[in-house]
Amino acid sequence: MRGAGQDGRTAVRTLFERPALGVGERVVRQDGDLKVKGEFAFSSDLWMEGMLWGVTVRSSHPHARITSIETGAALALASVHAVLTHEDVPGRKTYGIKRADQPVLASDRVRYQGEPVALVVADSPEAARRGARKVEVSYEPLDPVVDPELALMPDAPRVHDQGNVTASLHIRRGDVVAAAGAADVIVEGEYEIGMQDQAFLGPESGLAVPTPDGGVELYVATQNLYFDLDQMCESLALTRDQIRMTVAGVGGAFGGREDLSVQIHACMLALHTGRPVKMVYSREESFYGHVHRHPGRLRYEHGATRDGRLVYVRARLLLDGGPYTSSSPSVCLNAGSTAVGPYRCDDIDVESIVAFTNNPPCGAMRGFGAVQACFAHEAQMDRLAAALDLDPIELRRRNAVEVGSAVATGQQLEAPVPVRELLERLERLPPPAAAGGDGDLLLLPGGTSNTTHGEGVRRGVGYAVGFKNVGFSAGFDDYSTARVRVSAVHDQPLVEVHTSAAEVGQGGIVIHAQIARTELGVADVMVLPADTDVGDSGSTSASRQSWLTGGAVQAACIAVREELIRRAAGRLGEPEDEMRLVEGRVETASGLGIELVELVAADPAVAVREYRPRRTEPLGPDGQGHAHMAFSFAAHRAVVDVDVELGLARVVELVAVLDVGTMLNPLAVEGQIEGGTAQGLGLALMEEVKVNGGIVANPSFTDYLVPTILDVPRIDSEILELAQPDSPYGLNGMAEAPSISSTPAIVAALRAATGRPLTRVPVQPTDIVAAGAAIHDLGAA
Amino acid sequence: MRLKCTVNGEAQEVDGVWEGESLLYVLRERMALPGSKNACEQGECGSCSVYLNGNLVCSCLVAAGQAEGADITTVEGLAREDGLHPIQRAFVEAGAVQCGFCTPGFVVATHDLLRRNADPSEMEIREALAGNLCRCTGYTKIVDAVRLAAERLELERRQA
Ligand code: FES
Ligand code: FES
Numbered sequence: 001m002r003g004a005g006q007d008g009r010t011a012v013r014t015l016f017e018r019p020a021l022g023v024g025e026r027v028v029r030q031d032g033d034l035k036v037k038g039e040f041a042f043s044s045d046l047w048m049e050g051m052l053w054g055v056t057v058r059s060s061h062p063h064a065r066i067t068s069i070e071t072g073a074a075l076a077l078a079s080v081h082a083v084l085t086h087e088d089v090p091g092r093k094t095y096g097i098k099r100a101d102q103p104v105l106a107s108d109r110v111r112y113q114g115e116p117v118a119l120v121v122a123d124s125p126e127a128a129r130r131g132a133r134k135v136e137v138s139y140e141p142l143d144p145v146v147d148p149e150l151a152l153m154p155d156a157p158r159v160h161d162q163g164n165v166t167a168s169l170h171i172r173r174g175d176v177v178a179a180a181g182a183a184d185v186i187v188e189g190e191y192e193i194g195m196q197d198q199a200f201l202g203p204e205s206g207l208a209v210p211t212p213d214g215g216v217e218l219y220v221a222t223q224n225l226y227f228d229l230d231q232m233c234e235s236l237a238l239t240r241d242q243i244r245m246t247v248a249g250v251g252g253a254f255g256g257r258e259d260l261s262v263q264i265h266a267c268m269l270a271l272h273t274g275r276p277v278k279m280v281y282s283r284e285e286s287f288y289g290h291v292h293r294h295p296g297r298l299r300y301e302h303g304a305t306r307d308g309r310l311v312y313v314r315a316r317l318l319l320d321g322g323p324y325t326s327s328s329p330s331v332c333l334n335a336g337s338t339a340v341g342p343y344r345c346d347d348i349d350v351e352s353i354v355a356f357t358n359n360p361p362c363g364a365m366r367g368f369g370a371v372q373a374c375f376a377h378e379a380q381m382d383r384l385a386a387a388l389d390l391d392p393i394e395l396r397r398r399n400a401v402e403v404g405s406a407v408a409t410g411q412q413l414e415a416p417v418p419v420r421e422l423l424e425r426l427e428r429l430p431p432p433a434a435a436g437g438d439g440d441l442l443l444l445p446g447g448t449s450n451t452t453h454g455e456g457v458r459r460g461v462g463y464a465v466g467f468k469n470v471g472f473s474a475g476f477d478d479y480s481t482a483r484v485r486v487s488a489v490h491d492q493p494l495v496e497v498h499t500s501a502a503e504v505g506q507g508g509i510v511i512h513a514q515i516a517r518t519e520l521g522v523a524d525v526m527v528l529p530a531d532t533d534v535g536d537s538g539s540t541s542a543s544r545q546s547w548l549t550g551g552a553v554q555a556a557c558i559a560v561r562e563e564l565i566r567r568a569a570g571r572l573g574e575p576e577d578e579m580r581l582v583e584g585r586v587e588t589a590s591g592l593g594i595e596l597v598e599l600v601a602a603d604p605a606v607a608v609r610e611y612r613p614r615r616t617e618p619l620g621p622d623g624q625g626h627a628h629m630a631f632s633f634a635a636h637r638a639v640v641d642v643d644v645e646l647g648l649a650r651v652v653e654l655v656a657v658l659d660v661g662t663m664l665n666p667l668a669v670e671g672q673i674e675g676g677t678a679q680g681l682g683l684a685l686m687e688e689v690k691v692n693g694g695i696v697a698n699p700s701f702t703d704y705l706v707p708t709i710l711d712v713p714r715i716d717s718e719i720l721e722l723a724q725p726d727s728p729y730g731l732n733g734m735a736e737a738p739s740i741s742s743t744p745a746i747v748a749a750l751r752a753a754t755g756r757p758l759t760r761v762p763v764q765p766t767d768i769v770a771a772g773a774a775i776h777d778l779g780a781a
Numbered sequence: 782m783r784l785k786c787t788v789n790g791e792a793q794e795v796d797g798v799w800e801g802e803s804l805l806y807v808l809r810e811r812m813a814l815p816g817s818k819n820a821c822e823q824g825e826c827g828s829c830s831v832y833l834n835g836n837l838v839c840s841c842l843v844a845a846g847q848a849e850g851a852d853i854t855t856v857e858g859l860a861r862e863d864g865l866h867p868i869q870r871a872f873v874e875a876g877a878v879q880c881g882f883c884t885p886g887f888v889v890a891t892h893d894l895l896r897r898n899a900d901p902s903e904m905e906i907r908e909a910l911a912g913n914l915c916r917c918t919g920y921t922k923i924v925d926a927v928r929l930a931a932e933r934l935e936l937e938r939r940q941a
Contacts, residue, residue, distance in 0.1 A: 032873035033865060035881030036888055038816020038856035045815035126799060201820040201828060201882040201916050251820070251882030252916050283821045442904050505880025505917050667876040674919030675879065701825035701914065709920040710911045714903075 022518035023729055026667040029510050030527070031503075043221035043248035044205040044280045051207065051276040052081055054262075054269045055128040057118040057135045058288055059110035062146070062694025063159075063358040064139035066108055066117070074120055074134035079127035081273050083135060084119040088268060091237030095260055097227055101160065102324040102361070104235050104264050110139070111159060111323035112360055113695050114288025121269040121277055144358035144694035148320040149297070151355040159323050159356035166321040166354040167332035171339070171408050171623030174347030179312035183303025187383040191300070191376040192760040194688035195320075196293040196679075198365050199706050202251015204261035204289050205280040208270035215242030216267045221250040223257040224539035225500045225532050235264045236271070243267070246531040253504035254679070255364030256290040258541055259326055287699035291326050291363030292689055294319035294354065296335075298376040302383075308390050308398045312347040313340050317373060319362070321354040326363030328354040333474055334369030336623060340408045341377035342419045342467040342633060343399040350408055350623070358694045364541060366679060367468065367739045374466035375761060378744035382462075382751070392463055392748070397423050400465075410624035413631065416722035418659040419465060422635040425657045425718050426463055432639040432653050435459045445641055445648035447710060456645040459652075462748025465635040466740035469628035470733035471544040475618040478544070478629075479610050481535030482552035484516065484560050487604035488597040493584065495520055495557075498528040501537035501549040506735060507668035508545050512553045514664060515728070519557035521583045522596070535608065543632060543733030546664060551611035551728045559607035567599045614726060630724060634658035634737035636677065636745035642753040647765025649753075651681055651713055651746055659720040661732025666719075672735040674715040680742025682707045684750075688762050786851045788812060789858030804843040805829045808855060816856040816885050820914070827913030828886040831855045837893040839912075856885035859892060867937065868892055871930035872923075879917035886913050891927050899938075900931055 021027045034040035071083040086093060086107040094100040106117045118135050122128035145151045151164040158164060206220030215238055222228050225245045232243055262279040269277040281289045301314040317335050321328040336352035385395040400419035406412050446452055472478040483498040495516045503509045513525040537549045561581050568586035569576040571594060578588050587593025619625040639653035656673050663669050686705040690697040698704045723730025743761060751758050754768050784798045795811045808814045818828035822841040829840045832854040859866045868891050878884050894901060894909040906927045
């Protein structure tokens with residue numbers, strides 16, 4: 001289901017009548033055939049003659065002093081080629097995207113369970129694992145700091161010498177104290193979000209190959225080659241020309257590949273042994289080997305007038321960042337920026353804090369700060385609606401931001417701001433199908449467990465709206481680079497598009513080819529593997545790649561087109577401005593022309609272009625400023641059936657309503673909506689990395705539950721295409737927004753069905769059953 | 782130890798197999814057939830799905846020794862001489878492939894479903910594929926792909 005565009009929609013500017021498989025079409029993936037045949041090379045599939053296998057020795061303690069590392073017994077094994085420790089790190093001993101505070105290999109102290117301590121390289125994975133078990137690390141355990149609230153106490157043990165505040169932001173606008181006096185109704189709430197894992201299916205992996213000049217080539221699953229490259233140069237003490245990187249097939253990312261995993265380690269082993277070295281994490285290791293979504297405790301106070309106008313919001317968002325910085329400062333900024341939701345409110349006081357602890361490190365995950373904030377602000381809006389006896393959609397409509405409204409950070413929103421429209425569409429959705437599931441057990445909570453035939457099952461409907469900033473923020477000099485080349489191959493024009501943008505499954509490569517077809521009118525487009533032979537295209541994160549790298553590809557294509565026209569004009573002796581590129585040919589209005597292949601036969605036309613979006617700036621005093629380049633908005637309606645006696649819930653319907661700007665590829669857009677919505681369902685109902693005393697209790701897909709095809713209903717979407725004013729083709733970054741509002745919509749539906757407060761996600765059966773304690777008494781927790 | 786079996790119609794013989802190895806490891810690392818994937822190696826994700834003597838199994842849960850003398854079909858063995866199997870084509874066209882790491886497992890599991898049930902309902906599809914995890918798609922387009930594949934196979938049968 002897909003709604004038509006409406007006012008403000010601009011048609012995609014096209015140069016040609018209907019470029020086949022150009023911008024706007026449902027183009028399928030060019031790597032799809034390889035993927036369905038099992039022939040696509042993921043990073044974990046790489047193989048090279050003579051390659052060795054590396055494994056990581058990891059800390060068994062969440063917080064400890066290392067008193068000794070004995071490598072002799074491991075080295076004594078015949079098949080083990082080397083064991084490396086912190087002493088072997090050639091350059092900077094630490095790394096990090098924002099601050100280099102994470103050890104490449106721990107030296108005197110470990111700060112989380114699973115922290116890398118040593119590396120073993122051997123002939124086979126099994127031999128390497130055997131070697132790893134022989135590395136003897138002696139620890140002197142220290143008390144782990146496991147509660148972010150206690151971590152902030154003045155006398156708390158310090159995770160780092162400078163204290164336990166990773167990042168903080170205090171946003172103040174207006175005067176909440178004065179405004180509170182004008183509130184007829186005040187609602188307060190405290191909300192908790194568990195630690196979610198990206199759970200991409202392709203394990204962290206890479207293949208490092210030493211090169212004759214003392215450098216190294218790395219094929220790796222990553223989201224950002226140049227973030228990696230710069231950190232690798234520092235720690236490997238190599239220059240940028242000595243490291244060549246290629247994105248190997250990436251099995252999903254969702255933020256979890258923005259920090260380094262095997263990169264420096266595999267290269268150290270390859271440089272040390274002079275042999276190709278492959279590293280592949282097991283699923284358990286993957287849980288230790290990448291950052292997770294920050295768990296949070298969020299306290300809110302909303303005041304409103306009797307007629308449902310927000311008068312003030314006070315909030316404190318405390319996020320647990322684990323022991324290293326990773327991208328916590330940005331998560332902190334986004335959480336604060338979106339803390340109030342897409343609602344107008346002049347008097348606000350929002351504190352967003354990330355604390356260091358000895359829990360697993362947290363960083364980037366799809367939605368990135370806005371997910372945590374949205375769960376809380378939407379629960380608050382529902383509470384407020386209940387207190388005012390107003391319809392929840394109506395309350396939101398009365399407060400919805402519009403063009404010119406300020407978000408929490410004071411930035412005024414520019415068109416399009418579709419919140420009212422999203423709400424209206426939510427309201428107009430057809431009512432959900434009748435409860436009862438046609439007697440099919442699978443459609444009832446509990447499914448084939450045969451726990452109910454409908455008795456004790458209640459239905460609930462819930463709504464939520466969310467928003468998030470698009471792109472990198474707060475003055476980061478963000479840009480992307482693309483190289484486009486047109487040549488003649490077998491007497492046909494061929495376009496090659498080369499960027500360093502990581503394809504992680506989202507379909508960027510499809511869109512780049514579509515843009516090239518639209519701008520150059522050439523059917524054959526090849527998107528080259530992403531590597532560091534071309535300039536920086538930045539990160540596949542923050543919903544930025546279609547906009548930024550799409551913009552760079554478009555700019556490079558336009559430059560190539562101009563070059564082709566110059567060439568044709570020169571050859572034909574016609575003025576440039578009277579010539580245009582039509583399918584396969586450059587010609588004048590009167591039809592005098594020259595074939596494209598002829599123009600490039602001897603000398604391919606090449607252009608490299610950088611694209612920079614509009615600038616942002618760091619927040620000023622009181623957390624105010626123009627920190628974000630754009631915003632995207634999404635809403636969901638969820639319908640749930642809940643067995644209130646057993647606490648089992650089933651989401652029976654999920655509809656996403658959102659604005660995505662102009663769609664470059666509806667198939668890819670729908671895929672992002674459906675996938676993001678399902679991840680939000682996981683956070684609502686089942687996904688949590690459980691951590692007890694700093695120890696991860698469920699590092700496997702047996703115990704960490706990822707939604708299956710039985711847990712996720714068919715996801716429908718209504719898509720608005722309100723063109724962004726200054727993006728390529730009017731597109732907007734959209735890949736994160738669907739993962740933001742689905743969680744609160746589902747929990748709102750659960751509340752409606754059960755009448756329970758449900759202030760923590762994931763919601764457990766014990767939170768739903770009326771007498772939670774009774775379940776424990778039966779020993780069936 | 783030595784392992785002999787038939788994979789995708791070809792006789793295979795590999796030496797030096799260690800007792801603890803899984804069939805998945807043997808396929809991927811010893812037979813150069815990395816199409817079967819290794820997302821969990823614990824029987825939870827289905828990315829390693831293959832046919833073992835005609836039965837759909839998670840190859841990560843099959844000890845190499847259990848495959849002695851067996852007839853194995855992997856995702857690499859499903860494509861037809863003249864191109865993709867209709868199931869494979871349907872996955873590409875329906876947008877059921879994003880990162881594609883789950884795809885080989887879904888393709889094999891769908892193949893198994895459709896040979897048992899040529900016209901599955903949506904719930905039958907969901908039940909049959911409940912052992913396969915996908916993190917990218919939210920499954921909606923996977924269900925569409927299976928329906929599309931079923932229709933095309935039915936058409937093929939009628940035309941045959
Ligand atoms: S790898 Fe075999 S089930 Fe996951
Ligand atoms: S397409 Fe990525 S896991 Fe399914």
